[in-house]
Amino acid sequence: EAEVAQSPRYKITEKSQAVAFWCDPISGHATLYWYRQILGQGPELLVQFQDESVVDDSQLPKDRFSAERLKGVDSTLKIQPAELGDSAMYLCASSPGGVTEAFFGQGTRLTVV
């Protein structure tokens, strides 16, 4: 069964360091999402790609966060510098596009110390 792959599963980093997360969506899925989920809350959209283009990054803190999907396949989310408040689960999801459901990876649990 096709899955969204994310790595690493866990990451501990010191405040002010740089950190990067990788996501490989389900093959053929044009839409890719990065969400942040704080414990006890629902996922919050950070950025949405349609193929290689960003279609929504209105909630992405652009002073420290960046995301790319250069060839319209896999994607990288970067934080530089990391802050204590960035500790959360970072989830990647993909969908074929349109109005279909999104499928999630297992997430990256980030702890900033």
Place this chain on the structure above:
Amino acid sequence: EDQVTQSPEALRLQEGESSSLNCSYTVSGLRGLFWYRQDPGKGPEFLFTLYSAGEEKEKERLKATLTKKESFLHITAPKPEDSATYLCAARRAGSARQLTFGSGTQLTVLP
């Protein structure tokens, strides 16, 4: 602004005690209402998609329904393995068709 509100925040049931979870939404031009199950430390697992008022979907002990303002997830005779957080999400119309999530209902089913 799109809003998705889930209630209750937490629900404890005895095994076999049926109940319903609520998801109310305010979304411009709904283009899909989605239910997910999330186990601790894992990503959300897709359960159902509903597109129009009156639509129903079923899977094992779960049934999802949709009206013009809210959706319900009915759990019939739950088992301890149904314990999880249940999330709903609404997709709006528009070029980006953003997907907005509620905060979830944490369900605990006691044996």
